[in-house]
Amino acid sequence: MSLIIDCHGHYTTAPEPHDAWRAAQQAAHLAGTAAPPYPAISDDAIRATIEANQLRLIRARGADHTLFSPRASTMAHHVGDQAVSEAWSIACNNLIARVCGLYSETFTGVCMLPQSPGADLAASIRELRRCVEELGFVGCNLNPDPGGGHFSHPPLTDAYWFPIYEALCELDVPAMIHVSGSCNPALHATGAYYIAADTIAFMQLLEGDLFARFPTLRFIIPHGGGAVPYHWGRYRGLADMLKKPDLAGHLMENVFFDTCVYHQPGINLLAEVIDAKNILFGSEMVGAVRGIDPTTGHYFDDTRRYVDALPVSAEQKHAIFEGNARRVFPRLDAKLKRMGQ
Amino acid sequence: MSLIIDCHGHYTTAPEPHDAWRAAQQAAHLAGTAAPPYPAISDDAIRATIEANQLRLIRARGADHTLFSPRASTMAHHVGDQAVSEAWSIACNNLIARVCGLYSETFTGVCMLPQSPGADLAASIRELRRCVEELGFVGCNLNPDPGGGHFSHPPLTDAYWFPIYEALCELDVPAMIHVSGSCNPALHATGAYYIAADTIAFMQLLEGDLFARFPTLRFIIPHGGGAVPYHWGRYRGLADMLKKPDLAGHLMENVFFDTCVYHQPGINLLAEVIDAKNILFGSEMVGAVRGIDPTTGHYFDDTRRYVDALPVSAEQKHAIFEGNARRVFPRLDAKLKRMGQ
Numbered sequence: 035m036s037l038i039i040d041c042h043g044h045y046t047t048a049p050e051p052h053d054a055w056r057a058a059q060q061a062a063h064l065a066g067t068a069a070p071p072y073p074a075i076s077d078d079a080i081r082a083t084i085e086a087n088q089l090r091l092i093r094a095r096g097a098d099h100t101l102f103s104p105r106a107s108t109m110a111h112h113v114g115d116q117a118v119s120e121a122w123s124i125a126c127n128n129l130i131a132r133v134c135g136l137y138s139e140t141f142t143g144v145c146m147l148p149q150s151p152g153a154d155l156a157a158s159i160r161e162l163r164r165c166v167e168e169l170g171f172v173g174c175n176l177n178p179d180p181g182g183g184h185f186s187h188p189p190l191t192d193a194y195w196f197p198i199y200e201a202l203c204e205l206d207v208p209a210m211i212h213v214s215g216s217c218n219p220a221l222h223a224t225g226a227y228y229i230a231a232d233t234i235a236f237m238q239l240l241e242g243d244l245f246a247r248f249p250t251l252r253f254i255i256p257h258g259g260g261a262v263p264y265h266w267g268r269y270r271g272l273a274d275m276l277k278k279p280d281l282a283g284h285l286m287e288n289v290f291f292d293t294c295v296y297h298q299p300g301i302n303l304l305a306e307v308i309d310a311k312n313i314l315f316g317s318e319m320v321g322a323v324r325g326i327d328p329t330t331g332h333y334f335d336d337t338r339r340y341v342d343a344l345p346v347s348a349e350q351k352h353a354i355f356e357g358n359a360r361r362v363f364p365r366l367d368a369k370l371k372r373m374g375q
Numbered sequence: 376m377s378l379i380i381d382c383h384g385h386y387t388t389a390p391e392p393h394d395a396w397r398a399a400q401q402a403a404h405l406a407g408t409a410a411p412p413y414p415a416i417s418d419d420a421i422r423a424t425i426e427a428n429q430l431r432l433i434r435a436r437g438a439d440h441t442l443f444s445p446r447a448s449t450m451a452h453h454v455g456d457q458a459v460s461e462a463w464s465i466a467c468n469n470l471i472a473r474v475c476g477l478y479s480e481t482f483t484g485v486c487m488l489p490q491s492p493g494a495d496l497a498a499s500i501r502e503l504r505r506c507v508e509e510l511g512f513v514g515c516n517l518n519p520d521p522g523g524g525h526f527s528h529p530p531l532t533d534a535y536w537f538p539i540y541e542a543l544c545e546l547d548v549p550a551m552i553h554v555s556g557s558c559n560p561a562l563h564a565t566g567a568y569y570i571a572a573d574t575i576a577f578m579q580l581l582e583g584d585l586f587a588r589f590p591t592l593r594f595i596i597p598h599g600g601g602a603v604p605y606h607w608g609r610y611r612g613l614a615d616m617l618k619k620p621d622l623a624g625h626l627m628e629n630v631f632f633d634t635c636v637y638h639q640p641g642i643n644l645l646a647e648v649i650d651a652k653n654i655l656f657g658s659e660m661v662g663a664v665r666g667i668d669p670t671t672g673h674y675f676d677d678t679r680r681y682v683d684a685l686p687v688s689a690e691q692k693h694a695i696f697e698g699n700a701r702r703v704f705p706r707l708d709a710k711l712k713r714m715g716q
Contacts, residue, residue: 178561184525185561220519220526225613226578229602230571237567257609261570261602267638268598271664271675272566297608303644323612334612 036352037375038338039359039366040092042210042256042292042316043100043141045130047087049079052129056108056122063114072125080132087320092140095338097317099370101363102130103144103175107223109214111149112182120148120157127161131169139373142366143171144210147198149180151187155198162198166205172365174202176209176253178235183218183227190235191242199248208252208290208362211235224322232260236289240273240281245288252288252362254314258304259291266307282309290362292316293337293354296323298330301340310350314358315341377693378716379679380700380707381433383551383597383633383657384441384482386471388428390420393470397449397463404455413466421473428661433481436679438658440711442704443471444485444516448564450555452490453523461489461498468502472510480714483707484512485551488539490521492528496539503539507546513706515543517550517594519576524559524568531576532583540589549593549631549703552576565663573601577630581614581622586629593629593703595655599645600632607648623650631703633657634678634695637664639671642681651691655699656682 051073059069092100104126111119127145134141145165147158165171176198179185188194190211202209213231214223221227232255245251255262262269270281278284291308294316295301304313316337323334332339341354360367392414400410433441445467452460468486475482486506488499506512517539520526529535531552543550554572555564562568573596586592596603603610611622619625632649635657636642645654657678664675673680682695701708 184527185559186525187561189561218526220528220530220579221575222578222582222613225581225610226575229574229606229609233570233574233602234562234567237563238561240566241563258605261574261605264599264602264605264641264644265570265636267636267641267668267675268570268664269566270668271637271666272563274666275664295606295608296612297648299644299647300605300608303605303640306640307638323609323616325612325615327608327611334608 036355037099037370038097038355039315040097040100040317041254041314041359041363042294042318043088043102044105044318044321045102045133046105046320047083048105048129049075049083051075052125055125059118059122060113063118069121075129077132077136080129080136084133084137089137089140091319095336097338098140100141101144101173101359101366102133102141104130104146106175106212107215109146109175109177110182111177111180111214112151112217116148116150116153116157119150120161123148123161127165127169127171134170142369143169144173144175145171146175147177149177151181155195159198159201162201162205166207166365170369172363172369173207174209175212177213178211179213179231182214183216183221185234189238189242191238191244199251203248203250206250206364208254210254210256212256228257228322229260232257233262236260236262236269239285239289240269240278241276245285252290254290254292254362256292256294256316256318258293258295258300259308263291263304263307286312290314290358293341294318294335295340296334296337297327298340298343301337301344305344305346310346310353311358313354314362315355377696378440378711379438379696380656381438381441381658382595382655382700382704383635383659384429384443385446385659385662386443386474387446387661388424389446389470390416390424392416393466396466400459400463401454404459410462416470418473418477421470421477425474425478430478430481432660436677438679439481441482442485442514442700442707443474443482445471445487447516447553448556450487450516450518451523452518452521452555453492453558457489457491457494457498460491461502464489464502468506468510468512475511483710484510485514485516486512487516488518490518492522496536500539500542503542503546507548507706511710513704513710514548515550516553518554519552520554520572523555524557524562526575530579530583532579532585540592544589544591547591547705549595551595551597553597569598569663570601573598574603577601577603577610580626580630581610581619582617586626593631595631595633595703597633597635597657597659599634599636599641600649604632604645604648627653631655631699634682635659635676636681637675637678638668639681639684642678642685646685646687651687651694652699654695655703656696
């Protein structure tokens with residue numbers, strides 16, 4: 035019996051004072067004044083949000099452990115400046131740490147980074163180290179487009195990013211490549227921006243040779259890898275045209291896709307074209323799509339059902355649910371072993 | 376026996392003087408001088424490029440008719456200004472008209488439009504009318520991001536676009552939603568930008584109510600609809616969350632996907648989740664991916680093989696190969712009937 039490890043959970047239900055502080059912080063930045071002090075939030079307030087939402091769903095759907103990060107759409111790296119982003123990141127990551135302290139057996143932290151469009155990655159590296167070394171986090175979310183929807187940042191293969199890759203390798207933690215909310219009216223966040231950014235990120239990696247330089251760097255591309263598995267022939271063909279090695283060696287020792295694809299045919303395709311060793315169970319819950327699929331009677335984001343129904347071997351299913359997460363997140367594996375799991 | 380109608384072919388192999396003129400036109404624009412006169416290109420020069428490429432492949436792969444448009448990546452609406460774009464569009468569309476004159480039984484024209492980032496759509500409407508009414512074209516390619524890779528244009532549901540929609544409805548021709556080359560180093564054209572833009576366009580349409588205003592407007596989203604079929608559950612769920620009608624009525628009387636998906640599992644997924652009435656055979660050739668798939672021994676973009684292998688009814692296959700193209704492009708249907716087909 036495998037542990038069911040969900041590699042992609044967000045604290046989309048944080049207590050109201052947390053979000054109210056964010057609004058006050060933004061208003062203060064615009065006014066040129068200091069942000070108010072971060073509010074006191076009780077353990078009970080945190081428990082109330084988690085037990086009514088994530089924990090309830092985890093229990094109902096039969097997951098065991100969730101890698102938990104701040105709400106992706108409100109990371110909003112395009113808002114304010116480096117200092118605003120850093121204070122907000124610290125607040126969000128500290129809140130995640132409290133959840134993981136209260137429910138250590140179920141949640142392990144993945145941090146957001148204080149990226150900011152005009153800034154280098156020094157603050158992000160500082161916060162990554164704090165979260166991993168002091169708070170026990172096991173990964174981070176890295177935003178490939180901190181500008182919020184115009185793709186104006188250098189590609190992920192550019193030397194701009196190398197300092198954070200060095201830190202990721204040194205700490206032996208992976209990054210999920212995850213944009214935040216869109217400030218572009220042409221791009222709906224969860225329906226357009228996320229999926230487009232996932233696809234774009236993969237192609238950036240395909241064009242480059244990043245993993246020759248960083249052979250132990252590991253990226254999870256969420257939402258089932260964007261469009262990539264559906265267009266797997268296109269990407270294999272483009273690698274050939276660009277004189278790149280076969281994707282198996284060029285990218286797929288280092289790149290992983292989650293299972294946040296909200297219908298059975300999509301998950302079937304994912305498992306058909308992508309090796310099981312590259313697929314990590316994820317649900318993105320409580321998340322982007324909260325309703326019930328009228329064609330199945332089940333929640334769209336109850337992705338465990340789709341994986342359970344896959345026509346793959348028990349060994350492959352174990353890899354998707356547990357083995358790959360332990361391998362990609364070795365600090366999670368160590369924590370689970372300390373817990374006797 | 377169905378006609379095999381390829382709804383998505385580009386003149387990627389135009390005679391060299393055509394591209395040389397484009398380079399001279401751009402240089403003249405930068406220098407503030409007049410572009411040189413467009414060169415004389417002989418029928419034989421055109422025949423040589425078509426017979427060695429598109430026609431050879433069409434015959435080898437067993438297609439009957441191709442909807443043929445200028446090379447997508449070199450439409451480059453972000454280059455120059457409205458006048459540059461208009462002169463280039465006229466040159467490209469006239470060249471397509473010559474191909475369609477020389478090979479009327481095999482090619483029918485689809486025009487590019489002289490969009491330009493800062494301009495309204497008056498020139499595009501003028502050129503659309505010229506191509507349809509004078510040159511016998513049956514559709515156009517509409518670029519949702521004429522800026523070339525930063526998605527800074529208003530969404531397709533914005534009133535900015537309504538004048539061209541009115542013209543499309545009046546002329547009863549559809550538009551393929553197709554971006555051009557990328558001037559953004561973060562976005563590879565055929566591997567990232569095209570697929571991202573397809574996905575973004577669909578979500579723009581989902582968020583709006585465009586077809587309530589333009590019930591006869593028809594869009595083809597190429598490259599198999601970007602990521603949309605793979606994430607069909609997400610889009611159904613988002614429609615529900617956004618209080619939109621079921622996608623069948625909200626979008627799928629007006630939106631069509633082509634089959635430019637370069638492996639069997641992708642085409643299988645497309646046909647599994649999208650009604651056959653919404654799928655048009657297309658190959659994008661001679662195109663984005665030109666190599667041979669080592670896992671099959673066949674060209675990646677020989678998409679007829681994938682459609683032939685679909686486990687769908689003969690009626691559905693007929694719709695994909697022929698019936699839908701006749702319905703979506705009524706002016707093509709009329710031409711084919713005049714030809715006795």
